[in-house]
Every structure is written in C-alpha cells, then in structure tokens.
Amino acid sequence: MRLSLRLCIASVIVLTQLVHGALCWGKDGHYTVCKIAEGYFEEETVAAVKKLLPESAEGDLASVCSWPDEIKRFSEWDWTSALHYVNTPDYRCNYEYCRDCHDSHKQKDVCVTGAIFNYTKQLMTASDNLHTLVHSYNLTEALMFLSHYMGDIHQPLHTGFPGDLGGNTIILNWYHNQTNLHRVWDNMIIETALKTYYNSSLPLMIQSLEAKLTNRWSHKVQSWESCKHKQTACPNQYASESIKLACKYAYRNATPGTTLGDEYFLSRLPVLEKRLAQGGIRLAATLNRIFSAKPKLSSA
Numbered sequence: 001m002r003l004s005l006r007l008c009i010a011s012v013i014v015l016t017q018l019v020h021g022a023l024c025w026g027k028d029g030h031y032t033v034c035k036i037a038e039g040y041f042e043e044e045t046v047a048a049v050k051k052l053l054p055e056s057a058e059g060d061l062a063s064v065c066s067w068p069d070e071i072k073r074f075s076e077w078d079w080t081s082a083l084h085y086v087n088t089p090d091y092r093c094n095y096e097y098c099r100d101c102h103d104s105h106k107q108k109d110v111c112v113t114g115a116i117f118n119y120t121k122q123l124m125t126a127s128d129n130l131h132t133l134v135h136s137y138n139l140t141e142a143l144m145f146l147s148h149y150m151g152d153i154h155q156p157l158h159t160g161f162p163g164d165l166g167g168n169t170i171i172l173n174w175y176h177n178q179t180n181l182h183r184v185w186d187n188m189i190i191e192t193a194l195k196t197y198y199n200s201s202l203p204l205m206i207q208s209l210e211a212k213l214t215n216r217w218s219h220k221v222q223s224w225e226s227c228k229h230k231q232t233a234c235p236n237q238y239a240s241e242s243i244k245l246a247c248k249y250a251y252r253n254a255t256p257g258t259t260l261g262d263e264y265f266l267s268r269l270p271v272l273e274k275r276l277a278q279g280g281i282r283l284a285a286t287l288n289r290i291f292s293a294k295p296k297l298s299s300a
C-alpha cells in the first residue's frame with residue numbers, strides 16, 4: 001500500500017482540530033432527526049444518553065441537537081464551523097474522504113465526516129476505558145456533536161460544491177421570498193411542508209415520518225442501519241449519497257435568480273423527508289453500536 005494512502009487511512013482513524021463555516025439543517029430538521037432516533041434506541045443506549053445529557057436537556061436528546069449551531073458563532077468554538085459540512089469538487093458529483101475531508105487550509109480530517117469518526121471514536125474509547133479516559137474527553141459534548149453532525153450529513157447540500165459554498169451563494173426566490181439554495185434545504189422546504197400539511201405542527205410531521213418508517217420504509221430500515229465491514233460509524237456512505245442527491249435534486253433547476261415554487265417543493269419534499277428519516281435511523285444505529293455492546297457506561 002502506498003505510504004500516502006496508508007497515511008490517509010490512518011488519518012481517518014486518528015483525528016482532529018478545526019476551522020470555519022456554513023449553515024445547517026434548521027432547528028426543526030435537527031430536532032426531527034434526533035426525535036426519530038430516540039424511538040430506535042436500545043435500552044443501554046437510552047441509559048447512556050440520559051447519563052451524558054446536560055441537565056438543561058431534561059432527558060431529551062432532541063432538545064440539544066442544535067447546540068453545535070448555537071455555539072459556533074462564539075470565537076472559542078470557531079474551530080467547529082468547518083465540521084458541519086464537506087466540500088466536493090465542483091460538478092464532479094462524487095465524494096472521497098481523502099480528497100475532500102479537509103478545511104479551507106487543507107488541514108486533513110476537518111469536515112463533517114471526519115467529525116463523525118472523531119466523536120464516535122471518543123465515545124467508544126471512553127466507554128471502553130471509562131475510569132481512565134473519561135476525563136480526557138467531554139463526552140456530553142461528543143454526544144451532542146455526533147448527534148448534530150449525523151443530521152447535517154444527511155442534508156444533501158452539506159456535501160456540496162465549494163464554488164457556491166454548498167448553495168449559500170446561489171441567491172434565488174422561494175415562492176415570494178428571496179433566499180439562497182442552502183437555506184431552502186435547511187429550512188424552507190420543511191417550513192412550507194409544516195404549513196401545507198401539518199398545521200404548522202412539528203410533532204405531527206415527526207409522527208408522519210415515524211409512520212412511514214413502520215410502513216412504506218419498513219423494509220429499508222435494516223439496510224439504512226447497517227455499516228459495511230462492521231464499522232461503528234459509516235459517514236462516508238452518507239456523504240456519497242448526499243452529493244448524488246445534491247446534483248440530482250438540489251442543484252437541478254435552481255440556478256441564481258430563479259423562482260422555486262410548487263414544482264420544486266413537491267418533487268424535493270419526498271427526498272428531504274427520506275433524508276430526515278435516514279438520519280434518525282442511522283444516528284440511533286450508531287449510538288446503539290457504541291453503547292449497547294458496552295453497557296459499562298450506563299451502569300458505571
């Protein structure tokens with residue numbers, strides 16, 4: 001194996017420090033992903049998560065899933081901004097960890113997939129060596145970061161082109177409001193869906209997705225949960241899916257100055273709903289793999 005390749009693979013495992021930013025799924029998107037995940041936690045995961053959550057969460061992971069967005073504007077957390085996304089080469093429509101996971105200064109592993117590997121490893125290592133390593137990491141933060149970034153990676157434009165900053169510089173109209181393409185996928189499609197179908201109630205939208213998971217998508221859940229090669233976390237797969245969806249659905253017919261309306265909304269909403277559901281299922285599966293094999297953390 002070539003040394004550079006070996007170093008790159010090693011760097012996937014080692015990890016991480018970081019730099020600057022973009023927007024994310026809005027609060028509603030992150031809340032939805034984490035709420036769906038909670039429904040799929042195994043018993044040990046429920047206990048471990050409860051133990052790690054800050055008091056302010058009152059036992060509800062979903063309530064703190066936007067925390068990484070709230071802190072990144074503060075200078076001491078500036079290093080986390082590049083962890084919310086990964087850029088892939090303009091118009092290439094594919095993703096490769098070693099080529100793409102770096103910040104604007106080319107520092108390796110500084111991107112959303114690197115962050116997911118990193119925080120998974122922190123939680124795994126700490127739960128393996130609870131008494132010696134628990135003070136080396138802030139596991140409460142690790143849990144909140146991991147839960148947030150698992151949501152981000154399922155937003156197609158969080159694996160986007162650097163030339164338009166994942167759609168942030170594509171200024172267009174969403175119905176009668178001027179916005180940018182990234183915000184359309186972070187917020188606007190969800191907001192319009194809430195108003196149109198759910199009487200502006202997020203719990204109703206979540207219930208509808210949960211119902212689809214037990215009906216329409218029930219035969220897919222197992223494959224969504226699984227990672228190849230018995231990995232604990234497999235964010236590279238999710239990033240590859242996201243950039244393909246970004247090219248096929250998000251960027252298509254969304255050039256600067258266009259007005260997006262019913263046609264775009266109705267054809268993209270099913271894509272977005274499925275990504276929210278997949279994000280929830282995969283967050284739960286990852287946390288179950290971290291905690292359920294290691295009940296030490298919940299019982300310590």
Ligand SMILES: [Zn+2]
Binds near residue numbers: 023024069084148152
């Ligand atoms: Zn984010």
